[in-house]
Amino acid sequence: xxxxxxxxxxxxxxxxxxxxxxxxxxxxxxxxxxxxxxxxxxxxxxxxxxxxxxxxxxxxxxxxxxxxxxxxxxxxxxxxxxxxxxxxxxxxxxxxxxxxxxxxxxxxxxxxxxxxxxxxxxxxxxxxxxxxxxxxxxxxxxxxxxxxxxxxxxxxxxxxxxxx
Numbered sequence: 001x002x003x004x005x006x007x008x009x010x011x012x013x014x015x016x017x018x019x020x021x022x023x024x025x026x027x028x029x030x031x032x033x034x035x036x037x038x039x040x041x042x043x044x045x046x047x048x049x050x051x052x053x054x055x056x057x058x059x060x061x062x063x064x065x066x067x068x069x070x071x072x073x074x075x076x077x078x079x080x081x082x083x084x085x086x087x088x089x090x091x092x093x094x095x096x097x098x099x100x101x102x103x104x105x106x107x108x109x110x111x112x113x114x115x116x117x118x119x120x121x122x123x124x125x126x127x128x129x130x131x132x133x134x135x136x137x138x139x140x141x142x143x144x145x146x147x148x149x150x151x152x153x154x155x156x157x158x159x160x161x162x163x164x
Contacts, residue, residue, distance in 0.1 A: 012040035014058055015086040017078035024077055026156050036074045038086060065095050069141065072097050072148050099145045106138050113138075136163050 020034030021027040035053040043060050046053040054074070065071050075090045116131055140159050147154040 009037065009039060009042060009055065012042060013082065014038045014040060015083035016081040017074070017087055018081055019054075019074045019078050020052075021156065023079045024153075024155065035081070036078055038083075061090075065090070065093075067098050067101065069097075069099075069102060069144055069148075073144055073154065076148060077154065097145075097148050099149065102141065102145065106141055109134060110138055139163060 015036075015038040017023075017036045017038075018034070019036045021031045022033055027033075032050045032052050035051060037053055037055045038061060039055055039057050041057050041059075042055050043057050044055050046055060054070075056071070061071060065075070072095075075087070078087050080087055113131055113134055117127065120127055120131075136159070139162055143159055143162075144154055146152070
């Protein structure tokens with residue numbers, strides 16, 4: 001509630017939802033608390049203490065839901081704090097996720113990573129953390145896309161099982 005008052009959002013909030021690891025009950029001591037806040041007009045990200053609040057206008061959410069992996073996942077896994085009806089309305093819209101542009105981007109980045117790995121191997125060099133992180137992110141994106149397309153749950157445990 002402090003965030004709402006401090007950010008002067010109380011007049012335009014339409015819904016508030018717990019998302020991320022806390023919504024999936026996979027939080028750790030290092031996890032922040034992720035919140036999706038649907039508003040009348042405001043769009044921004046608020047990071048304070050151990051909260052990350054994605055503030056998105058209903059218009060922006062409607063416009064970008066079809067193409068946004070983050071919005072798709074947030075709606076799918078969201079747990080209601082305020083206005084259950086609005087979340088259910090979005091869940092029932094059955095907006096078909098357009099994953100093709102994201103798959104193209106993932107493939108492009110994977111090709112770059114493959115070339116980098118090849119050069120590193122040829123020069124007998126260690127793989128930098130940035131490349132490892134990039135590969136893990138792409139795997140995570142693919143798991144999220146699969147969970148949306150198959151209407152199945154996502155679990156960080158599955159990612160850990162793959163990457164070790």
